[in-house]
Amino acid sequence: MAEFNKDDYLNDLPDVDDFAADAATSAPAGSAPDADASAPEDDTAAPASEAAAAGDQADAPASDGSTAEGESAENEDTLTPLGKAKxxxxxYLEALQRxxxxxxxxRNRAAKEQERFRQHGIIDVLTALLPALDDIDRIREHSEMDDSxxxxxxxxxxxxxxxxxxKFGEKGEEFDPTRHDAILHKPxxxxxxxxxxxxxxxxxxxxDRVIRAARVVVASPQA
Structure with a gap:
């Protein structure tokens, strides 16, 4: 068995530069080493195009209403101080007119209510005085009244x-059932x-409101 010579073994090893050159020539043309080849792939990562699409959707307007409000606010912002004042x-003028x-x-309703209450008060007083007024009429018709x-x-x-x-109801006028209360008809x-x-x-x-119809005796044509 021959004796191992360390120096001869090291001299026979290929040079490092030659090894790198051989590796480069053995690789396919146009390809580059993948630095992240050993790294595990992330299945949950979204493609860049999908992320960009999502960003575009986020920037889109929410609804027509919000767009109209934005345009209105933009129009108000573009008004001059004089335009805003007008x-x-x-x-204010529209609110004042309303x-x-x-x-x-x-005011019209209050005036009508006031007139209605006023008439009710007059009717109450007149109704209470009707017996006295009838007595005055009888005295005036059947006897002489003194000056007082x-x-x-x-x-x-x-x-x-x-x-x-x-006051209404006189002898000789035409009988009207809406104004007269006939207590007797005589031919x-x-x-x-x-x-x-x-x-x-x-x-x-x-x-036009009748407080009390005139009570009369009616002369009717003979049948």
């Missing part, structure tokens, strides 16, 4: 006229239509 003035219309409607009594009667009539109370050979023959109690009204 816009605010128009809004308030004025509501106030006019309220005539003055009191005239003041009462003027007071009711002031409040819009109208009259000379009558060609129903007329008031006797007024038992006068009627009273306020405007």
């Amino acid at each position: 816009q605010e003035a128009a809004e 308030e004025r219309a509501e106030f006019i409607n309220y 009594f005539k003055a009191v009667s005239a003041k009462i009539d003027k007071a009711f006229e002031k409040f819009g109370v109208e 009259d050979p000379t009558a060609d239509k129903e007329i008031v023959d006797t007024v038992v109690e006068a009627g009273y009204r306020i405007g």
